[in-house]
Amino acid sequence: MRIAASHWRSAVHVGALRAFALLTVLATMIGGPGATLADNWSMSITVDNYYDIYFGDQFLTTPTFVGGDGDWTTTETWGITGVAATDFLYVPTASDHFVAQGFIGEFKNLTTGYTFVTSDNLGSPWEVFPAGQYLAALNALDPTIPAGVWPASTQPTVTQVQTAVAYATTNGLWVATDSAASYTNGDSPLPWGARPSIPASAEWIWHDSGGVPSGAYPSPFQGGNHNEFLVFRVEGAAIPEPTTLVLLSCGIVVCGIVVAGAGTRRQRTRSLSNRP
């Protein structure tokens, strides 16, 4: 009987091992490229006057901070690795409400090869949420956000950006960005001129509130408060399709067959060992 018990354990063990091995293979096959979902980025950017860069989901639930700056005369090039492919790119900005304001840059997803510049052209992935248009509502959610007017030269905190992003997404308030004729980097437009390390095709963008008249510069670049602060964003990759779940279910069924097979062998082993 000792031998029989040993055989029984052995058969179950082999079955379990096979099931585990199959599950591992399936997990690798199903999850391989999909489960990695880790993209590497390189971004060259400057803003008149302030910006930060974050990655996160559509509500910016768990922000990944990349970097920020407050000097338009310098182009910063940031790199980050291991960003979820489904993450959205966020660039909250603010200005001094003076002289001019704008945002220009180039963004490269090094993993997928997807490269895009700032632009308000048809098909541009950029959207913007003018938080200053909804300050009273945002103040009700986060009292640190003033209900009246956003102060000049003040970047929102990460928490304030999270509040704004969640509110904009929940209420469908993301809108197209704005620019002006001949405001690509290649145009070397006033007052900024050509910014280094940014392609000629990149276009200065901002949000046009309609409330700041043009002057030395066209709207929306003439200095003033265009419903700041602004949060620019680009959508992340789509959430994986339910086909992954179907594949996973198939994997579970196959594993179930293997386990059942182990059970059959177990019974056979038992009956053999029960011979007198």
Ligand SMILES: [Ca+2]
């Ligand atoms: Ca800069």
Ligand SMILES: [Ca+2]
């Ligand atoms: Ca300015």
